[in-house]
Amino acid sequence: MNCPICGRPNECGIIAFKEQGTECWCFNEEFPKGLLEQVPEESRGKSCICRQCTITYNDSVQPKV
Structure with missing residues (x-):
């Protein structure tokens, strides 16, 4: 399956979990609301x-030190 934001493979592990x-x-x-x-x-x-979209988003909203 692909990420609905960027279209890349989302590495979903639900099948492996099952x-x-x-x-x-x-x-x-x-997963923040934004x-x-x-x-x-x-x-x-x-x-x-x-x-990657999760990391990119979190990096963009965290204050830079």
Whole structure:
């Protein structure tokens, strides 16, 4: 499956979790409201946001030290 924001593979681990019991990278991740709002309305609840979009968003909203 692909990320609804950037279109790249989202590395979803849900299938692996169901088959092997291994956790997906997103299980311990927080997805801020601002990031979720970037998902097009028609794609919400259908595909996972990728790790890179999550990292990029979080880096953009965290204060620079």
